[in-house]
Amino acid sequence: MSTANPNVSPPSAPDLSQVPGSILGRDSAVTKVLLRRSAAARRARYSTIKIWVGAICAALVVLPVALAQLLPLPDPIVGALSESSLPPFSPGHLFGTDPNGRDLLSRVLHGGQTSLVIGILAIVVSGLVGIVAGAAAGYFGGWVDTIVSRLLEAQMSLPLLLMLLLVVALFGPSIPVITLVIAFAQWPEPARITRALVLVEREKPYVAAARVLGLHRVSIIARHVIPNVLQQVLVVVLLLLAQAVLLESALSFLGAGVQRPYPTWGGIISDGRELFVTGKWWLVTIPGIVIALLVVGVNLVGDGLRDRVRRAKGDQS
Amino acid sequence: MLTYVLKRIGQTVLTAFLATATVFVLLRMAPGDPAANYAPPNPTSAQLEAIRQQFGLDQSIPVQFVTFLQHLFQGDVGTSFFFKRPALEVVMERLPYTITLAVAAIVVTALVAIPLGVWMARRADTAQELGANIATIAGQSMPDFWIGFVLLIVFAVNLGWFSPAGFDSGSSIVLPTVTIAILQIALISRLVRREMVGNLAAPYLTVARSRGISERALTWRYAFGNSAIPVVTALGTRFAAMLNGVVIVEVVFKWPGVGELVVNALKQRDFPLIQATVLVTVVLALVVQLFVDLLYPLMDPRVRLGEASA
Amino acid sequence: MADNLLTVSNLVVEYRTGKEVFRAVDDVSFAVPRGGTLAIVGESGCGKSTIAKALVRLLRPTSGTIDLDGTDLAQLSEKQLRPLRHRVQMVFQDPYGSLDPHLTAQDIVAEPLRVRGEKSRKVQRDKAAELIDRVGLPKTALDRKPPEFSGGQRQRIGIARALASGPELLVCDEATSALDVSVQAQVLELLRDLQADTGLTYLFISHNLGVVRAISQDTIVMRAGRIVEKGRTDDLLSRPQEDYTQRLRRSALEPGLMTGIKPRHLIRHIAASRTAETEKAS
Amino acid sequence: ACAGPKSANSASTAGAGAAGGTLSIVLNRNLVSLDNKLNQYDAAVTVQRAVREALTKIGDDLKPELVLAESFEQTKPTEWTVKLRSDIHYSDKSPVTVEDVETALKLYFQVKAGYVASQFPEQPSFAKVDDKTFTLTTKTPVVTLDSLMSNILITPAKDNKAEELSNGLGTGPFVITTADTGTGTYKLTRNDNYWGEKAKLQEINVSYQEEEGARVIAITSGQADVIDTITPESAASLKTNSDVDVIETPGTRLIHLFYNFRKPAGHPLANPKVREALTYAIDHDSLIKALMNNQVTSAEGVVPKTLAGFAKTGAYTYDPAKAKKMLADNGGAGLKLTFIWEDSEFAGASRVLEAVSQMLAAVGVTATLKMIPKGGEINAWRRGEAGDWDVLANGYGNQTGLALTNLQGQYGGTAEKEKTRDTYHGFVVPEITALLDQAGAEADEAKRDALLGQAQEKIWALWPAMWAWTPNNVLAKRKRVAALKLRAINSYDLGAVTVSA
């Protein structure tokens, strides 16, 4: 029922919609407090808060990483063994040093350049592939679904690290290969969610309406179905960023990471793994926090932007 | 329905076969050498050759494949190079551990993440929700072994509540389960939250409220019921992924599951063992997926399975 | 009758629910002359929407033919159908669900133009704006999205979208049910004008006999998937032959003709005969 | 040539009495079996020998000691005569026969490319003399046969197989109660019928945990009593733990940055001067201090100094200026080197190599680091089949306590062997090979050592390694564990170990 739907804008009553200030003047029951607590105001406020908090979190990571070359940082590859394993907040080494005496801050920032590229490209690729394949499977059904679903299942059931290692072993651990491998590892998740959502979505009347217009099925998927499930799928895709960066760590750990001694987050983390319990907690924890900060930031910005768009749209949900 | 299931089972057999075949070929194409792994240090060519012969690796890949198939049809996946026992037997020994951990982890995840997601939807756009989001996302973004170690240090070493190395006492499943759950909760709770926010505002919910249906029923039977598909899908996907092992967690907690097995098998290039694992986990994952797919029409009667769109 | 745009013969449409098969449309035949309007009235649940969906081939008929200007649409594949799609358009009964919630009104109406090959974004948008104006929506509606409209406005967007395809046949499924009587009059006027200008053909599904009378030349009356009566609209309304048609006619409520408070007798015997009939059937 | 007869369990009986107790050992890899026909690694030896014993064992000073044998004498250059003890029997009290020894020896050679068999220069032939006596004969003299036989574990002939045994009988102080090869967990209980002094422990639980960090947690939480072969970092942190003792002994494993000797003439690395020059670039003191927690010793020769027959031939020195100069003088300036190593070949391998690459950079040498994942791929590299490389970082273990084993394995290459790439990275110097062969056949220990010393001097002069070092064996145990004596071969006698409640 459309009237339960709190956002049917007044088609013929523009005079009734007033700026909050003036309606408060009239004999209105709307108080400033109520207004502040209203869903729309809260959503607007929190979308801004989320965007800001998220942007700050992400910027705290991304900006220094992007500017790593320009910042007055020690060399990320060269260190002095005499400064081996200094804890955080040691003079000259905010994040401390690794056993080789290299400045961890510098390594994290320089390493971030590779890791960000790998992580972001990987989720973009896996997101795109997953969404397209999942949507095709869900929408077309039939043999397309069979092939995509079986592929998904086969891949998901193959031990992930095994496949990654084999592929990296075959093609060598270059950044494009690692990126693709990680993307390949991650596409099932968005694909399955997309497929599930599309299975429901394709039965909705507006899809039928689009068919009647003579839209090609591909256009229906691209213009109608995907945009309507995208938000849900993005929940998954954006969260995969952490996994993408950390998968590189698993690869590094198994000896299939990016060429030494060039740092990556994954590499730093995997190197620090056996040292973690021996008291050198910062080698893993700090890059971990950096990744968490980035992923929290990206997801909050995503949330915030979505709510913002929604507000402009005036949708209620 | 029955035909659909039968069709899916047929496809499963095919998929399992193709997956195993792919792994078979990939393994043999990838660098690495089983012979070198099972030879003494600094082996001579003659020693290597002897081992290859013993393992049947001296033949060409197609010939090896045909032999593999012949054995496969007799139900023999081969003998583990490392364990010197039928590979399938080794895998089957580990499987209960993996399944136990996966079930425990998925149950805990669902029990925590779903109410959390519902709570977040009800508190949409509040400081509490923001806090829950930040905490869960940060949790899932930390390296898995980090979480494992921190839990171990806190609960096993400092508090002494749980034993650190797994499977020797009932409570030792707790920490690995919690570790895995921490990695899943963000996703599930956020999915639930997204769907619930939409469904809590759906017209049918308001109408049901007008009929005096209790808020609890509205939340769970109506709103959550309509949110279930993506959530169950995500749970199913994660569960299936866990069935081939939660490698790091298994390693850290010494949980004798399939994941640890297969990573070691890979390091040792234990081809038959890897093939056996793949065979078993493919079948398992396919069963889980089939199960999830069969749930769809129950969760939403509009969904039609296995049909091309009209 | 020589120039029929649409000829439907022996149409049967079935729904599959679980193991059962439900025949929603049972051997229905009719024709719509080019530039004319055929109305379908009938009991709710009798299969009107089903016929409409079959005509635009959202459903594949079990049997029968749907002859559009010499082409049988009934069993064409999606691919064969696609180039013909724009010729038959439909306004959906459910105005809420049939609009993509994430597109603006303008995008929704522009879409068929794009499908028909209009490349320029500007032309698409201009034409869409013009159509939106013609169905009586204000300029401010252009950039709003479906959830922001009232039921009646949504319905009008649906009409504009269908018209944008430049169809030869327009199937209107309860296209004015959510409209205010004054807005309804305006929309009917628009449809009549279009017919006069472009020779558009309508298949008009409605339960409002006044609307049917205002728009259609011919009418068929349906019940339980079958046609019970067909004829000229005026004849049908003034001299209904079949029992059910008479009852329909009798049930129509005209406020100007009523007297007294709650004149229940006006409907009581209709309800009574209906109940009697149901009892007989069961 | 064998040290005088000693009881196998000579450890002190003081401390915890026969009351027993349970010991939990967490190894760093799967034990797989309680047998060593195919695999043998340090930690396994300890456990395997708790169940199955051999005729001899490698003692504290790396000399062979008698266990099941009452005597083990070289009676002719090519013949050894062995007499079994009369008081020995299996855990079910059945006697140990010479046939058991014959079968064991035969089966070790039957498994394809078994680890133990590969240590023997040739398979000795067995001849029974009487119920307790037999001879072992070889074609060429094998002076170290008493040491080598320490790895042939004896089990009843009827139960022995040409494969690894996870179960069954032995003569050792413990018996197997449960064995799960799949999960790598074993439970051993005291052999109350042990022929020698009974074990102190009632029960031993053996499991494994590859994750070093988790092992450290296991011992700090008290779940494990002993973890062995631990990394310098773990050792450093465990040393600060008041409940844990860290035990160190000098090891027998040599780790080196070995040059590729298959370089064409004319290549800078084919020039010993260049190889020498590079050694001056390595600041080993810093490496040892910063990355190895002072738990290694820089090599002073070409084999670990713990080994019998070791000769001190020189020491590695750090002198970057000299390195630079020598490189420039010998056409090695601006050298580009590719380092390869297998993942986890030794503790902290990648840290060490990254540090080395920095040190080389300081003398103008560019190092490319290539870690080869586990899986045997390294073998192809080492054989020169997978790609070109210049320096290999790897370890060379020793189970016999003899320098000769190392020297023959690494420096006894021949042109013949090099045809199938079976030399140690192309190291073929006929003169040295000849010396080693001579030493191998020399029954007189003094003469043999002299020959070996000569060979080692010659090898050192060729600078085969950029740097070499010997890590200590490091083991951590809870304080309640006593009488644990870690030997140079990185194993210890479980029978003596005690645990207080």
Place this chain on the structure above:
Amino acid sequence: MSVLEVKDLRVELMTGGSVVRAVDGVSFHIDEGETVTIIGESGSGKSTTAMAILRLLPDDLAVISGEARIAGKDVTGARKVINGLRGRSVALIPQDPMTALNPIRTVGRQMTEAVRVKYPKLGKAEAKARALSLMEQVHIRNPAKQFDAYPHQLSGGMLQRVLIAMAVSTDADLIVADEPTSALDVTVQAGILDLLLELQEQTGIALLLITHDLGVARLMSDRIHVMKSGTFVEGGPVADVVDHPQHPYTQKLLGAIPELGPWHDPAVDAPALVKEDSRG
């Protein structure tokens, strides 16, 4: 005491950038056995009025002021009051039938669930029997079959009747019906309206009716209010408003009704039975 008493009801909607006064001070009352109808422009606030009375607008969207009493109980205050009334004393027939039912549960389950809100002691089978008989009363063919159907398997009109049946099943004192027959063909509509009238005669149920069908309004109402832009522009006894509309908007509405023309009803053998005044 009136069943429903509304005094100076205002509903202010706090939307994105503004506050919309959707309902601006409406007052009316409905006594037992009475039907009051609101007709008017689309978007004028008819549904909002209904939703406000039932307190179905979220608190963080709508601010309700003024007074609304159902059976004397003020429902604009604490939510507990209305929670106790919904589904028991007051029932709603919603406007858009196609989206008003939970898409993933069968029609039957939702009906029995509704019945058991008021009659929790009713067994499953009894509730089902009651639901089936109600479905029959609203002229749903083959109710046993439709009972197990999902909402998407029913036509718009059938769904609307299901919703009506659910409202009726509660034996409420007040039914708020928002365009209850908009999707029904006229014969079914007649049946439904008859059912409601009969109910009213028998139980004295009060009815708040919202419709844009003036015929329905004329037939059903005691009083009628014409709404435009949130306020009532005109109101009074039904005959007065329909026969002598005062406000220009009302006049415009009445003028836009499509004519049906005269017809011959063979049943009464008189050209215009409807003209006849047969009150008996």
